[in-house]
Amino acid sequence: MEIPSKYEPQAAEAKWYAYWLEKGFFNSKPDHRPAYTIVIPPPNVTGVLHMGHMLNNTIQDVLIRRARMRGFNACWVPGTDHASIATEAKVVQKLRAEGIKKSDLSREAFLDHAWEWTHKHGGIILEQLKKLGASCDWNRTRFTMDEKYYEAVIDTFIDLYNKGKIYRGERMINWDPAAKTALSDEEVIYKEVNSHLYHLKYKVVGSEEFIVVATTRPETILGDTAVCVNPKDERYLHLHGKKVIVPLVNREVTIIGDDYVDMEFGTGCLKVTPAHDMNDFMLGQKYNLEIINMMNDDGTISTAGGMYIGQDRFAVRKQIALDLEAAGLLIKQEPYANKVGYSERTDVVIEPRLSLQWFVDMKELSEPALENVMNDNIKFFPPKFKNAYRHWMENIKDWCISRQLWWGHQIPAYYTEDGKWVVAKTREEAEQKIKEQYPDYTGSITQDPDVLDTWFSSWLWPIGVFDGFYSEDEVSYYYPTTDLVTAPEIMFFWVARMIIAGYEYRGELPFKNVYYTGIVRDKQGRKMSKSLGNSPDPLVLIDQYGADGVRVGMLLSSPAGNDLLFDESLCEQGRNFSNKIWNAFRLVRGWEENTSDIEQRPAAAVAIHWMNAQLNATIEKLNDDYEKFRINEALMTTYKLVWDDFCAWYLEMVKPPYGEKMDSQTYAATIDIFEKLLTVLHPFMPFLSEEIWHMLREREDGASLCIAHWPSSTNESSPWIEGFEEFSQVVIGIRNIRKENQIANKEKLVLKMLSTQGAASDFHPAIEHLGNIESTEWVSEKPDQCYSFIVSGREFFVPFTAQFDAAAEIKKLNEELVYTEGFLTSVERKLSNENFVSKAPAAVLDGERKKQSDAQQKIEMIKQQIAALS
């Protein structure tokens, strides 16, 4: 059967993925083996696979596949996140396209739409991961709104509430007036915008004097309840304690002094609007100021504003500037660039807003989470992220967990009509509690309409996926999990909080290692995004280059924590590598038919010794690379082992001369070696390796490379490896002589050597084979009429052929002489430096002395050669 010279991945990929699933290789149940567990960072349930997922999941798959081969009970748990705000936004958008407004729907009807959407689009992303080769235990697929998981989230809320860790409080929060929900600080994006700085006149009461404040938000004067200056500011010393009149509003407010105010900025005079600015709120608390909430939840002016009621905040800003100007109270309006917070989801300007929200008190909860990262109980790769982590944890703020949305875990708090509340798992329980705590209350109760922040469910992920809140069966076996692979962007959102939850609910770390991947960027370094349209479709790439090709392409250039500048040519390189392996297989496969019981060629025997030694050494290095999570380095090591060592050297060494047969001993050894190579390739290139592995020998039904054993190795050094260095140099020397003197490869040469000593002596048969050497002769002195080259201080000679060009040869030798003499001078200068000789360690000194004598010897040799030629 003719095997095509190009590897065609499509059929193989479909075939083997189906086979793996059918045989259940990815499924895991607790047993006697040690567990190796990874929980997937759950993608948004209705999300679509992008390049970030590709990188992230490829790394997880590499880790889990290798663990499986090393005999661990490997368990990779997949799943999806309900992503409350992102999913709800999509559903709202879809309904709007159909002419339905969310506000026209009941909560139940809206949730029906959301579930319908989830069922329709949910899990597409998991199907896409299968194309990549992800070896997840699909039977374990979890969703953060699964019944059990939902219950765990609610129970956690109740538990933390009962422990006094959750409280309800009035705080300044980031308000999204479009989505009408609170956002966490992390969901706010600050953008540089060109706005204006308005200078407004406030008249001092009982005086003809005015003071001037500078603000970018003149409309908020409706909520002003003080004016603040720096107490050290001499310009305003005489005004302390006096009152001023807020323009247009005509409210009298006090002038207070606080060194929060920067004297250098603007006029050094700050208007204080406690309800609409984080810092003003802080001042309001400190000086017990009145709080006037002059805005509605949609960003329009409220009745408390007193004027412009019902108008939008931005319209009012324009209008009030005109009105102030008309009243002669606007001194100037100058262009000013500042940063303004926008909602990550809806892209509208965030309104700091005073609101009643639920919070988690993080201070105490976070203590073990900080300590166990700093002491490396949980290791970060790369460790540089520990700094950022520590900084955040040491300054941790309470976590606002309520969101004014419907899609998610509804907060289990129930309110009476007069503003009392209880926290309870069910309505019945809540009614019971109300009865106990407020026996006089007779009205109805309503559940808090808000849902919990998405991360309040995903922080339970490593426990929740094993139903760890309700049964010890699995969680005690799989938890703590082994590795977490994620993006540094969500270190605070997710990683830190999982660690917190881990210690709070299991008294233990959730995972041992955290591997931070970089951000996938395009060639120009821009983050890949939908709006830029610079992200390739992963499925198209897989189709074009094969899943293995894409996997290799992604990993080749992505050290932990470094951004990956993605370029399709990386996939091309991956595809080329697939093809290289494929063709090596074709060559070996060709020998199968052409094997006989002839004696093993000496060159082949050498090759096998060396290749086995090299394999052993490389596996040692690979294990070390993996240990340190240097995945890209492990891949490069594997790449060179296969391409350079195996294809370029080994196969050429064992290849029978044209027209001759392969001996069965070498053939068998080659198959063994190939099999080991496929094993170490498998985590990176699961499909191709499996395909060839099955074609290499007869396999039983149910056999698979996925469950083959990772090859063992020892850390012994081998003389074969040392000898190979010299051997390859000799072969290259011969090739160079051929090339420089235009001697055809077909022409047989004689190689003469001055000494039989040297590490390469074992390789002589291989030198003859690869160099097309007719015979090797030992000579006691330098022969005449020869080309020569030096490897490791030993000289090799090839007798002249007809085309010999003596002048060119002399020129070459002279160049080498000049260089070597220069080198000698620098070594000798070092050795004649008394400080060096007296202070450098003996080993370094010996090294320099050896360099000196080697160089002297070499100079002598070159001089002789030049003399002989002239």
Added chain:
RNA sequence: GGGAGUUUAGCUCAGCUGGUUCAGAGCACCUGCCUUACAAGCAGGGGGUCACUGGUUCGAACCCAGUAACUCCCACCA
């Protein structure tokens, strides 16, 4: 504004406690080859004042100080 990090070949990066190799890899590039596995290939080759300036040292890509550029995180001066 605070903190962290980066700066080594055209590109992406290694370079572990300062010391055998006048600095390494992959890709890209140049030259020659359709040689009986592979042109998605083979053989050979060029290319770097290790950001800059000082210092410590017998010796610095590596340690120290300063300068510059870039990146990220945190804060969010109205």
